[in-house]
Amino acid sequence: METEAKDKITKTLSPELLQKINAYWRAANYLSVGQIYLYDNPLLKEPLKLEHVKPLVVGHWGTTAGQNFIYVHLNRIIKKYDLDMFYIAGPGHGGPAIVGNVYLEGTWTEVYPNVTQDGAGLKNLFKQFSFPGGISSHVAPTTPGSIHEGGELGYSLSHAFGAAFDNPDLIVACVVGDGEAETGPLATSWQSNKFLNPITDGVVLPILHLNGYKISNPTILARIEDDELEHFFKGCGWNPYFVIGDDPLTMHELMASTLEKVIGDIHAIQKNARTNNDNTRARWPMIIFKSPKGWTGPKKIDGLQIEGTFRSHQVPILVDADHPDHVKLLENWMKSYKPEELFDKNGTLNKELSELAPKGNYRMGSNLHTNGGVLLKDLHMPNFHDHAVHVPSPGAIKASDTTVLGYFLKEVITLNRDHHNFRVFGPDETLSNLLGAIFETSNRQWEARTEKDDEFLSPSAEVVDSMLSEHQCEGFLEGYLLTGRHGLFNCYEAFIRIVDSMFTQHAKWLKVTLELPWRRKISSLNYLLTSHVWQQDHNGFTHQDPGFLGHVMNKKADIVRVYLPPDANCLLSVVDHCLRSRHYVNVVVAGKHALPQWLTMDEAVIHCTEGIGIWQWAGNDQGSEPDVVMACSGDTPTLETLAAVSILREHLPDVKIRVVNVVDLMKLQSSSEHPHGLNDQDYDSIFTKDKHIIFNFHGYPWLVHRLTYRRTNTKLHVRGYKEEGTITTPFDLRVQNEIDRFHLVIDVIDRLPSLGSKGDYLKQQLKDKLIEHKHYVSEHGKDLPEILNWKWNNIDKAK
Numbered sequence: 001m002e003t004e005a006k007d008k009i010t011k012t013l014s015p016e017l018l019q020k021i022n023a024y025w026r027a028a029n030y031l032s033v034g035q036i037y038l039y040d041n042p043l044l045k046e047p048l049k050l051e052h053v054k055p056l057v058v059g060h061w062g063t064t065a066g067q068n069f070i071y072v073h074l075n076r077i078i079k080k081y082d083l084d085m086f087y088i089a090g091p092g093h094g095g096p097a098i099v100g101n102v103y104l105e106g107t108w109t110e111v112y113p114n115v116t117q118d119g120a121g122l123k124n125l126f127k128q129f130s131f132p133g134g135i136s137s138h139v140a141p142t143t144p145g146s147i148h149e150g151g152e153l154g155y156s157l158s159h160a161f162g163a164a165f166d167n168p169d170l171i172v173a174c175v176v177g178d179g180e181a182e183t184g185p186l187a188t189s190w191q192s193n194k195f196l197n198p199i200t201d202g203v204v205l206p207i208l209h210l211n212g213y214k215i216s217n218p219t220i221l222a223r224i225e226d227d228e229l230e231h232f233f234k235g236c237g238w239n240p241y242f243v244i245g246d247d248p249l250t251m252h253e254l255m256a257s258t259l260e261k262v263i264g265d266i267h268a269i270q271k272n273a274r275t276n277n278d279n280t281r282a283r284w285p286m287i288i289f290k291s292p293k294g295w296t297g298p299k300k301i302d303g304l305q306i307e308g309t310f311r312s313h314q315v316p317i318l319v320d321a322d323h324p325d326h327v328k329l330l331e332n333w334m335k336s337y338k339p340e341e342l343f344d345k346n347g348t349l350n351k352e353l354s355e356l357a358p359k360g361n362y363r364m365g366s367n368l369h370t371n372g373g374v375l376l377k378d379l380h381m382p383n384f385h386d387h388a389v390h391v392p393s394p395g396a397i398k399a400s401d402t403t404v405l406g407y408f409l410k411e412v413i414t415l416n417r418d419h420h421n422f423r424v425f426g427p428d429e430t431l432s433n434l435l436g437a438i439f440e441t442s443n444r445q446w447e448a449r450t451e452k453d454d455e456f457l458s459p460s461a462e463v464v465d466s467m468l469s470e471h472q473c474e475g476f477l478e479g480y481l482l483t484g485r486h487g488l489f490n491c492y493e494a495f496i497r498i499v500d501s502m503f504t505q506h507a508k509w510l511k512v513t514l515e516l517p518w519r520r521k522i523s524s525l526n527y528l529l530t531s532h533v534w535q536q537d538h539n540g541f542t543h544q545d546p547g548f549l550g551h552v553m554n555k556k557a558d559i560v561r562v563y564l565p566p567d568a569n570c571l572l573s574v575v576d577h578c579l580r581s582r583h584y585v586n587v588v589v590a591g592k593h594a595l596p597q598w599l600t601m602d603e604a605v606i607h608c609t610e611g612i613g614i615w616q617w618a619g620n621d622q623g624s625e626p627d628v629v630m631a632c633s634g635d636t637p638t639l640e641t642l643a644a645v646s647i648l649r650e651h652l653p654d655v656k657i658r659v660v661n662v663v664d665l666m667k668l669q670s671s672s673e674h675p676h677g678l679n680d681q682d683y684d685s686i687f688t689k690d691k692h693i694i695f696n697f698h699g700y701p702w703l704v705h706r707l708t709y710r711r712t713n714t715k716l717h718v719r720g721y722k723e724e725g726t727i728t729t730p731f732d733l734r735v736q737n738e739i740d741r742f743h744l745v746i747d748v749i750d751r752l753p754s755l756g757s758k759g760d761y762l763k764q765q766l767k768d769k770l771i772e773h774k775h776y777v778s779e780h781g782k783d784l785p786e787i788l789n790w791k792w793n794n795i796d797k798a799k
Helices: 002-006 015-037 066-081 095-106 107-113 119-128 156-164 182-197 228-235 248-276 326-335 369-376 401-419 435-440 470-482 493-513 548-553 570-579 600-609 635-651 681-688 703-708 730-736 741-749 753-780
Strands: 084-087 172-175 203-210 239-244 285-290 422-425 486-492 525-530 558-565 583-591 612-614 628-633 657-662 692-697 714-721
Touching: 002 084, 002 156, 015 066, 015 095, 015 119, 015 248, 015 326, 015 548, 015 600, 066 084, 066 095, 066 172, 066 203, 066 285, 066 657, 084 095, 084 119, 084 156, 084 369, 095 107, 095 119, 119 548, 156 172, 156 470, 172 570, 182 203, 182 470, 182 730, 203 248, 228 239, 228 285, 239 248, 248 285, 248 714, 326 692, 369 470, 401 422, 401 435, 401 525, 401 570, 422 470, 470 486, 470 493, 486 493, 493 525, 493 548, 493 583, 548 583, 558 570, 570 600, 583 703, 600 753, 628 635, 635 692, 635 730, 635 753, 692 703, 692 741, 703 714, 714 741, 730 753, 741 753
Parallel strands: 084 172, 172 203, 203 285, 239 285, 422 486, 486 525, 525 583, 558 583, 628 657, 628 692, 692 714
Antiparallel strands: 612 657
C-alpha cells in the first residue's frame, strides 16, 4: 500500500513551501532534542560539553518527530482554510513535541513571558523540561493548547469527542499512539463516531500514529497488514487515509495532499448535512500515519540500531559521566537539524518560518476551547423549590429520590437547550436509575441505524447514554467540561470504580490548573451515583461496592466534595449547588427506591447548607447531655438509624439520644485539612467530647475513622458496608452488614451498661427478632411486614 500511496501523490506543496515546512519541522525536532538533553548552550554556539547536558536526562523521543511532523502540517491546513482546530496528543510522553511547537508559534512566550523568543528563552525552555520545578515530560495542564493529560493512556479520543459535542465549527485533531491504541478505552473509542451529529456537532479527526513499538515491544496495529488495518477501520465506520514512509520530503507532500482530501471530505459532509438537514451517519475521514520510531534521530549507537526500533522510545543516547564520548554524538545529532539555518543570531526563529504558523487564537496552543473556562457561561437554572416533595411530617411519606431529581434535570436541560452547554452522560443506566423524566424533553443522541421499537433515539439530543462504557461516558464528559460546558454523569455506584484512574487524572488536572493563573476555572465534574449498595435485590454481591468514596477522599481537599443526601429535597438542594459550582469533583450518592422523606424543602436547604446537623425532632436530649449520639450518613443508614431511635425511645425512654445527620462528608474532617471541615469546637458541640457515637455509614466504615482520627472523642463506633452480601432483600442486606435497626440498638445497649435489666431484656427481644427475620425472608422472599410498613412516629407528640 505504501507504493500505491506514493503513486497517488499530487503536488500540493510548491518547492519553496515544501522546503519551509521541512525547515519548520527541523526546528521543532531541534527544540525537542534540546528539551530532553540540554541544560545550557541552547544554540550550540560553542562545542557541546558534558556540563551543558542535564545531570539527569529523562524524556521520550520515539513519538516526538512524528508528532512534530503532524503539528506543522496541521498548521498549514489551519492557515489555508481558517480552521478552528486544536491538537490532542494521545501518545503518553509527547511533551517535547507539543511544548516545542507551542513555543515556535509564540503562545508559550505569551503565557510564560520568561521563556522569550531568543537564546535566553531557549535556555529556559530546555532547562524546565523534566527538571525540578519545571514541567513534566508529557503534555500536561501547564501546556497551552492542551485539554488532555498525557500521563495515562487510553482517553484521547473520548476527550476529543466530548470536545466536539455542540461545537459545530470545531475540528479536534486527535493523535492516537499505537501503544495507546492497545488500551481498552481507546479500542472502544473508535465506535464514538456513532454519536457525532454532522449538523450540530464538530468533527474529530483521528490520526493514528504507528511507529511500531511501545517501551520494548512491537505494537499490534503496526504489525498487521495494511489491508487488514484498512478493513478494521472501515468496519468501525471510518474512511481511512494512509500516509506511510520515511523520506521526509516525500512524506511532506503525501501528508499535505492527504490533509487536503481529508478537509475536503469534512467540508463536503458538513455542507450536505447542514444544507439538506441530512442527519445520516457520516463516514468521517481519519489518517493512518506510519513513520519510523525515533525518526530523524541517531541511526546506531554502540553498534545497536536505534532509529526504527524500541531503543528510541525514551532517551536514545545516554550522555553522562559514564558515557563521555556520547557528548559528540549528541552534538552531531542536534547539528543535523542545521539550527544556524533556522534561528537568527539572537536565537529567534527566522521570520519566513514563523509566518508558517497561524495567528492569534487560530494557533492550536491558544485555541479558546483549550482553556474552557474562558468560554464558560453560567447555566440557566430552574428553581429547585418547584420540585420539592411535600413532607407534612418527618417520614410521613415515601418517594424515589432520583425520580424527583429527574424532573429537575429535565428542566435544566430544557432551559439550556438553546445555549448548547449542558448534557447528561451515562452508560445505558439513565432509565434504570429512574431519571426517565429527562426523556420527556430530550432523546438520546444516536447516529447509527434505528428500528421501530427503539426508544428515545435521535441524531441530536442532550443525553449521551447509549454506549455501555463508563470509560467513554467519563471521557466524553471530561472533554465537554474542559472545553467550557456543563454536565452530569449518572452511574451505578459499584461500576463507577471502572473509571477510578480517569477520575484521578481529572482531579490532578484540576489541582494543577488552580496553580496556573492563566488557566480559567471550568465547570465541576458531577457524579450522581445511584442503584447503590443498599438495594440490589436481584443483582447481588457483584453490584455492591461503595468504595469510590474512599478513592475520592484521597485527593486534594481543594478539589473533591462528597454528598450523601438523606432524602429527595436534600438531593435537589445538593445537585443544584453542584451544577452551579466550579472546578470541583462533586460526588453525590442517592437511592432510587422509595424511602421515607424526612425534611421539608426549607429544612433541607438549611441542613444541606450547613452540611451536618442535629435533628432535634428525632432526639430527646434537649436541655441535657446525651447518653449516646446516633449519627448517620446516607439515605439507607439514616432510615435504619431513625428506626433504631424509635425503638430506643419506646422501650428505653430514659436514654437521652442525640441524632446527627451528615450530608457533606467533608464536615467530618478537621477544618485544617478541608475547607468544609468543622473546627474542633464545632465538632465537639455536635458529637460531644466523651459520649459514645454510633455512626451508621453508607460506605466502608474505615473511611469515617480516617476522617475523624484527630478528633477529641475517641468513642466512635462506625457501622457500614463490610463486604457481606448476596441476592437478598434490602433489609436482609442491612442485617448481614449489621447496619440495621436491631444491631444498632444492641450496640447502644452494649455500650451503656447502666441500662441494666431493661437493656438486657430488650437486647434479647432484638436477637429473637433477627432470627424471626431470617426465617421469614427465607420462606417468603420479602421483608417482615413491620419492616416494610414501618413509619417514624412523632413520639413527643404521641405523649
